[in-house]
Amino acid sequence: MDKSLCVLLCCPTIRLFGATEIWNKHYQERYPSRCSHPLFNKRSFRPTDILRSSPTFDKGFFSSASLVGLQNIRQISEDVLEKIPEDFPMADFYGKVSEESCVQPFTAVALQECERMNVLLQEVRTSLKDIERGLKGELPWNEEMDELGDALASDAVPQIWASKAYPSLLPLGSWFSDLLQRYRALHHWVSSDFALPPTMWLGGLFSPQSFLTAVIQTSGRKHDLPLDKLSIHCEVTKKMPDEFLLTPREGANICGLYMEGGRWDFAAGCIVDPLLKDLHPPMPVICLKSVLSDKVDVRNSYSCPVYRTRQRGSTFVWEFPLKTNEPPEKWVIAGTALLLQV
Numbered sequence: 001m002d003k004s005l006c007v008l009l010c011c012p013t014i015r016l017f018g019a020t021e022i023w024n025k026h027y028q029e030r031y032p033s034r035c036s037h038p039l040f041n042k043r044s045f046r047p048t049d050i051l052r053s054s055p056t057f058d059k060g061f062f063s064s065a066s067l068v069g070l071q072n073i074r075q076i077s078e079d080v081l082e083k084i085p086e087d088f089p090m091a092d093f094y095g096k097v098s099e100e101s102c103v104q105p106f107t108a109v110a111l112q113e114c115e116r117m118n119v120l121l122q123e124v125r126t127s128l129k130d131i132e133r134g135l136k137g138e139l140p141w142n143e144e145m146d147e148l149g150d151a152l153a154s155d156a157v158p159q160i161w162a163s164k165a166y167p168s169l170l171p172l173g174s175w176f177s178d179l180l181q182r183y184r185a186l187h188h189w190v191s192s193d194f195a196l197p198p199t200m201w202l203g204g205l206f207s208p209q210s211f212l213t214a215v216i217q218t219s220g221r222k223h224d225l226p227l228d229k230l231s232i233h234c235e236v237t238k239k240m241p242d243e244f245l246l247t248p249r250e251g252a253n254i255c256g257l258y259m260e261g262g263r264w265d266f267a268a269g270c271i272v273d274p275l276l277k278d279l280h281p282p283m284p285v286i287c288l289k290s291v292l293s294d295k296v297d298v299r300n301s302y303s304c305p306v307y308r309t310r311q312r313g314s315t316f317v318w319e320f321p322l323k324t325n326e327p328p329e330k331w332v333i334a335g336t337a338l339l340l341q342v
Contacts, residue, residue, distance in 0.1 A: 069149070069153040070135060070149075072152070072153055073131065073135070073149050073152045073153055074132065074135055076152045076172075077128045077131060077132055077152065078132075080124065080128055080176060081125065081128050081129070081132075083176075083180065084121060084124060084125055085121065085180070085183050085187075087118045087121055087122065088114040088115075088117060088118055088186075088187075088190065090111075090114060090115060090118065093111060093114060093190065094111070096193070097111065097194075104194070104218070105213075105214035105217040105218050105221075106194065106196050106211075106214050106218065106252075107194040108214070109205075109207075109210045109211050109214050110186070110189055110190050110194050112206075112207065112210060113186055113205055113206055113207070114186065114190060116206040116207075117182070117183060117186060117206070119164050120161070120164045120165050120179070121183075123160065123161060123164045124161055127144070127148055127158070127160055127161070130144075130145065131145050131148055131149060131152075144160060147159065147160070148160065151172070152172065155171045155172045155173060156171065156172055157170070157171075157172050157175050165179075165206075166206050166308070167308045167309050167311070167314075167315045167341075168309065168341060169309050169310060169311060169341070170341075178341075181204065182201075182204045185201050185204045186204070195247065196247050196252060197247065198241075198244040198245055198246055198247050198248075198253060199241040199244050199253040199254065199255045199285055200252055200253065200254050200255070201254075201255055201256040202254040202255070202256055202257065202340060203256045203257070203308070203340030203341050204256065208306075208308070208317050208318075208340065209317055209318065211252075212232060212288070212317070212318055215232065215251055215252055215288050215289070215290055216230045216231075216232065216290045218290070219250065219251070219289070219290030219291075220290065222250070225292070229292055229293055229294075230290045230291065230292060230293065231290070231291065231292075231293045231296055232288055232289075232290060232318065232320070233288070233289045233290070233291045233296060233321070234286050234287070234288060234320045234321055234322065235286070235287040235288075235289070236264060236269065236283070236284060236286050236287075236322065236323075237253075237284050237285045237286070237287055238266050238269075238284055239284055239285050240255075240284060240285065241255040241256075241285055243285075244285060248287065250289060251287060251288050251289035251290065252287075252288050253285050253286070253287050253288070254285070254286050254288060255283075255285050255286075256340065257282070257283040257286065257306070257338045257339065257340060258280040258281065258282055258283060258338065258339045258340075258342045259271075259274075259280065259281055259283055259336065259337070259338055259339075260279065260280055260310070260335070260336065260337050260338075260339055260342075261274065261331065261334040261335045261336035261337060262274050262331060262334060262336040263275060263278065263281040264281070264283055264284065264322075266284065268325070269323060270322070270323040270324050270325050271302060271304075271322055271323070271324045271326070271331060271336065279342075280339065280342040283338065286320070296321070298321060300323060300324060300325065301321040301322060301323055301324065301328070302321070302322050302323075302324045302328040302331045302332075302336070303319045303320075303321055303328070304319065304320050304321070304322045304331070304336060304337060304338055305318075305319055305337045305338070306318045306319065306320060306337070306338045306339075306340065307337055307338070307339055307340070308339075308340045308341060309339065309340070309341050310339060310341075310342060312337065317340065320338060
């Protein structure tokens, strides 16, 4: 292959600014006999279209987002589009809610979650359809398609999806399976007329803070208490999610949490040292209730921070007071925390 063509194709600046015009001019000057190729009659095409038809085409020259990678990108795109669910019917949901005199806090959270899920699903669906059209030559190949193709080929979550989603450190395959699981959990919640499930997967929400705030708001409305004087009380049970069949009369049961830097002792009912090689032991179901702040017993408890991912930092959610027989400073030094995703 001509070295000048290699430079032309690989230079990011040329690929982003006027690649089609520069390619046409260069190719017609270099190879006038080949300018009858049918791809020159298209409004837009990708440089790899011409090269793939050339007998001197070098398959080992291009990056993972082209050539052999194009087949993988197309296959991944088709698989995702086949499995991605339909959007939630928000008009129907709001029609049901409008019949109520007062929207309950948990119902408001469910509606917000459905809206956020729809935004993410629409972004995934639209971007994949665009890249399929780009692969066929029906749309001009642009920078967004390049970034999306590179991410799909390397099993990474595209940035354009991550910006509409929730914090996650999972690779693309696991991320999409997690997305489908979140959709099913949310669909189960809203399909029961927004009735709170026996246990709520806290990590499956776009905004877990909103759900925890709804726990406080619901209790405040029920007992006519000021919200600024209420706080979350945690009672760690000895049961796992499948052992709960009924919704609690007050508060909410949450599940899907993991502890890092320690573990929960079911028998003793407190935080203890972690076992060897058990980095993220699962927590049992936690019962959340709202109580007056001045009645919270903070003795023998550790204010355990809750994070969405192992990255911690900006993924902070809340602090749960958990029982401990050790000084709380021990768990502070150990960096003990609860994670919503591992």
